[in-house]
Amino acid sequence: MDNRRMPTIGDVARLAGVSTGTVSRVLNQRAGVHPQTRERVLEVMERLGYVPMQAARELTGRGDTVGILLAPGVRRYIPYFVLLFEHLTEALWREGMRLEETPTDAAGLPLKPARGYILLGAHDHDPRLEALQNAQTPHVLIGVYPGAYWVAPDDEGGAYAATRHLLELGHRQIAHLTGQPQQQVGRERLLGYRKALEAYNVPFQPHLVLDGDFSTLTAYRVLRKAWEQGLRFSGLFAASDEMALGAAAALEDVGMRIPQDVSLVGFDDLPEIGTALTTVRQDIAQIARAAVRLLKESLAGGAPHGLRVPVQLVLRGTTSLKEVRTA
Amino acid sequence: MDNRRMPTIGDVARLAGVSTGTVSRVLNQRAGVHPQTRERVLEVMERLGYVPMQAARELTGRGDTVGILLAPGVRRYIPYFVLLFEHLTEALWREGMRLEETPTDAAGLPLKPARGYILLGAHDHDPRLEALQNAQTPHVLIGVYPGAYWVAPDDEGGAYAATRHLLELGHRQIAHLTGQPQQQVGRERLLGYRKALEAYNVPFQPHLVLDGDFSTLTAYRVLRKAWEQGLRFSGLFAASDEMALGAAAALEDVGMRIPQDVSLVGFDDLPEIGTALTTVRQDIAQIARAAVRLLKESLAGGAPHGLRVPVQLVLRGTTSLKEVRTA
DNA sequence: ACAAAGACTGTAAACGCTTACAAATATCCT
DNA sequence: AGGATATTTGTAAGCGTTTACAGTCTTTGT
Numbered sequence: 001m002d003n004r005r006m007p008t009i010g011d012v013a014r015l016a017g018v019s020t021g022t023v024s025r026v027l028n029q030r031a032g033v034h035p036q037t038r039e040r041v042l043e044v045m046e047r048l049g050y051v052p053m054q055a056a057r058e059l060t061g062r063g064d065t066v067g068i069l070l071a072p073g074v075r076r077y078i079p080y081f082v083l084l085f086e087h088l089t090e091a092l093w094r095e096g097m098r099l100e101e102t103p104t105d106a107a108g109l110p111l112k113p114a115r116g117y118i119l120l121g122a123h124d125h126d127p128r129l130e131a132l133q134n135a136q137t138p139h140v141l142i143g144v145y146p147g148a149y150w151v152a153p154d155d156e157g158g159a160y161a162a163t164r165h166l167l168e169l170g171h172r173q174i175a176h177l178t179g180q181p182q183q184q185v186g187r188e189r190l191l192g193y194r195k196a197l198e199a200y201n202v203p204f205q206p207h208l209v210l211d212g213d214f215s216t217l218t219a220y221r222v223l224r225k226a227w228e229q230g231l232r233f234s235g236l237f238a239a240s241d242e243m244a245l246g247a248a249a250a251l252e253d254v255g256m257r258i259p260q261d262v263s264l265v266g267f268d269d270l271p272e273i274g275t276a277l278t279t280v281r282q283d284i285a286q287i288a289r290a291a292v293r294l295l296k297e298s299l300a301g302g303a304p305h306g307l308r309v310p311v312q313l314v315l316r317g318t319t320s321l322k323e324v325r326t327a
Numbered sequence: 328m329d330n331r332r333m334p335t336i337g338d339v340a341r342l343a344g345v346s347t348g349t350v351s352r353v354l355n356q357r358a359g360v361h362p363q364t365r366e367r368v369l370e371v372m373e374r375l376g377y378v379p380m381q382a383a384r385e386l387t388g389r390g391d392t393v394g395i396l397l398a399p400g401v402r403r404y405i406p407y408f409v410l411l412f413e414h415l416t417e418a419l420w421r422e423g424m425r426l427e428e429t430p431t432d433a434a435g436l437p438l439k440p441a442r443g444y445i446l447l448g449a450h451d452h453d454p455r456l457e458a459l460q461n462a463q464t465p466h467v468l469i470g471v472y473p474g475a476y477w478v479a480p481d482d483e484g485g486a487y488a489a490t491r492h493l494l495e496l497g498h499r500q501i502a503h504l505t506g507q508p509q510q511q512v513g514r515e516r517l518l519g520y521r522k523a524l525e526a527y528n529v530p531f532q533p534h535l536v537l538d539g540d541f542s543t544l545t546a547y548r549v550l551r552k553a554w555e556q557g558l559r560f561s562g563l564f565a566a567s568d569e570m571a572l573g574a575a576a577a578l579e580d581v582g583m584r585i586p587q588d589v590s591l592v593g594f595d596d597l598p599e600i601g602t603a604l605t606t607v608r609q610d611i612a613q614i615a616r617a618a619v620r621l622l623k624e625s626l627a628g629g630a631p632h633g634l635r636v637p638v639q640l641v642l643r644g645t646t647s648l649k650e651v652r653t654a
Numbered sequence: 655a656c657a658a659a660g661a662c663t664g665t666a667a668a669c670g671c672t673t674a675c676a677a678a679t680a681t682c683c684t
Numbered sequence: 685a686g687g688a689t690a691t692t693t694g695t696a697a698g699c700g701t702t703t704a705c706a707g708t709c710t711t712t713g714t
Contacts, residue, residue, distance in 0.1 A: 008669090008670055008671085009670065009671060009672095010670080010671095018693075018694085019693065019694045019695075020670090020671080020672090020694090020695095021672080021673075021693070021694060021695075021696095022692085022693060022694075023671095024671065024672055024673080025672095025673095025692095025693090027671090027672095028672080030673095031691095032691065032692060032693090033692070033693085034691085034692060034693085037692080037693085052670085052671075053386075053669090053670055053671075054382075055381075055382040055383075055385035055386050055390065055669090055670080055671095056382075056386055056669075056670035056671040056672090056699090057670085057671060057672080058382035058671095058699090059380075059382050059383055059386060059669090059670080059671070059672090059698095059699045059700065059701090060670090060671055060672045060673085060698080060699055061672085061699070062671080062672065062673095063382065075406075075599060076409050076410075076413070077404050077405065077406040077408075077409035077410070078404065079402075079404040081404075082403050082404035082409065083403075083404075086403070098427060099427075100425060100426070100427060215543075216542075216543065216544045217543045217544055217547055217572070217573055217576060220544055220547060220548075221547075221576065221580070245544070246544055249544060249548065253548070272402060335699095335700055335701085336700065336701060336702095337700080337701095345663075345664085346663065346664045346665075347664090347665095347700090347701080347702090348663070348664060348665075348666095348702080348703075349662085349663060349664075350701095351701065351702055351703080352662095352663090352702095352703095354701090354702095355702080357703095359661065359662060359663090360662070360663085361661080361662060361663085364662080364663085379700085379701075380699090380700055380701075382699090382700080382701095383669090383699075383700035383701040383702090384700080384701060384702080385669090385701095386668090386669045386670065386671090386699090386700080386701070386702090387668080387669055387700090387701055387702045387703085388669075388702085389701080389702070
């Protein structure tokens with residue numbers, strides 16, 4: 001293995017004929033370096049293949065280690081979060097930052113300080129939010145949080161597109177399997193569903209809204225029970241792929257075929273889950289990149305703002321034209 | 328945010344009345360420190376909650392950044408893995424090592440070298456295993472892998488204890504809901520079940536073994552279908568808590584009460600999952616600590632070996648004495 | 655009792671980087 | 685021209701840890 005010493009800031013300084021301080025300033029894009037000097041330094045860095053050593057930067061309190069904070073009580077092993085984790089790792093990596101898993105104390109606060117944080121599953125009056133704000137620690141939230149930096153997918157728009165798709169296939173009895181009403185996501189998706197119905201002049205029927213909780217098992221039980229009790233519909237929009245999977249299993253078990261008898265649309269398009277599903281794709285990678293970009297803004301200082309990441313309807317095998325049965 | 332400075336080696340030294348050099352020696356388990364001094368230093372470290380700062384160690388060339396490698400194709404969001412992740416983070420952190428999320432390439436190999444690795448979900452002839460072995464990179468596997476460093480829970484023993492518990496409650500018709508046969512875990516748990524039956528002279532009945540796949544939904548469907556087709560039993564040992572949950576839902580939906588009609592035992596005792604379940608507890612924290620200990624051994628060089636972590640039956644509300652029905 | 659050897663401990667330099675401060679140089683104003 | 689500013693640069697002290705080296709005690713052997 002390459003056992004030559006990695007070039008340091010000192011090497012760069014010597015070769016560029018400047019001091020280490022100047023090199024550091026160039027590195028951190030600080031003002032007050034003569035353009036020519038900057039140019040020379042950058043050239044040498046390029047030539048040497050210089051890469052700043054993270055550990056040393058960290059020691060001076062300017063590390064780019066980013067932590068992830070998950071709200072206490074939120075299940076960490078929700079596929080969505082896990083995937084987001086992965087993409088955040090990747091996105092940070094590209095920017096030369098590192099994602100470190102930091103253990104948290106009982107209150108959910110990190111035991112070890114990081115340069116910035118990305119928060120998942122925070123609720124509106126999360127005490128940790130206040131703590132971060134007070135400490136002026138840069139942070140970005142996943143979800144909608146006016147007043148902070150946040151990134152969220154276009155849940156309402158996605159739900160609208162999903163429902164519209166069913167409507168355009170001719171379905172009029174369209175059920176919706178919701179997430180918990182406590183969660184913003186679930187509410188936004190329900191709203192999109194309702195708006196689409198409204199746009200197509202299909203009356204909203206409360207009994208077609210089935211209460212789920214984002215879990216596959218509950219979806220199965222709710223669907224099966226509803227069907228057995230006589231509820232009928234030809235289209236179903238489930239607020240997540242996992243629920244769509246449970247719903248599909250239930251419908252099959254009561255003798256329905258998908259999509260011949262019931263058309264089904266999910267939401268999320270997570271890899272490895274329902275890969276045959278017509279669904280609304282969230283580009284998690286894009287969300288991760290957006291979060292990292294905002295984190296950098298936050299690091300640089302600026303006015304907090306949010307970002308909506310667009311979603312996209314993906315047509316696969318679980319939806320079809322409403323059969324017009326001849327009487 | 329907690330803006331108190333983290334305690335440093337200097338703080339420890341001052342409070343213990345020794346020099347930083349000595350503290351460092353204690354930290355690195357170097358010889359030549361008086362036992363009493365060592366004791367005192369360790370006490371102060373404990374009291375202060377001192378944790379060495381990884382960045383500083385890295386600067387001196389003694390960094391211990393550890394990576395986690397998950398077999399490609401293995402679902403990362405399995406609760407068990409996620410929890411293991413958390414505990415590994417914690418355990419490594421205590422030892423002054425850091426767990427860094429490293430993106431991997433298509434083959435599942437890390438893009439950035441680390442001091443050592445912990446592998447999850449590897450299969451017997453994983454190409455990555457060979458790669459690590461060839462590169463002499465220290466690594467520990469979770470699961471049973473003769474010839475390497477490995478840590479695994481006592482699956483067979485736990486299954487034995489679970490089944491014995493049901494037997495001692497008087498149950499004789501005991502079903503077993505398995506995991507996939509491709510996975511070692513599933514096989515070992517099945518073996519424990521069979522051995523317990525044997526020990527109590529209860530004949531093994533193949534039709535009482537129900538094929539699951541560790542998922543809640545499948546468990547529900549398999550159980551419900553089996554019951555509806557007339558299969559009867561008074562005890563059920565599910566190879567995981569998640570499956571036990573699905574099974575319980577199915578049994579309830581067909582009108583059975585737990586534990587009055589059917590006694591149920593799970594496996595894993597994951598927090599947030601089936602907290603009312605009689606189950607076999609795996610101490611994931613202990614497994615994580617063991618993995619870290621082995622990793623350190625591996626780092627120090629030595630003969631690879633494995634470690635079984637004991638499990639424990641936890642009695643809760645889902646098992647009861649077999650009712651003796653008077654005819 | 656005394657030197658030599660051994661056990662233990664303290665000291666300070668080094669790791670690569672940032673940054674407050676001081677110093678040097680350039681620019682502007684009257 | 686002669687200061688007053690503004691711009692650019694260098695200097696050196698730190699960040700938390702390790703470790704070679706030099707001390708200071710103990711023990712041991714004679």
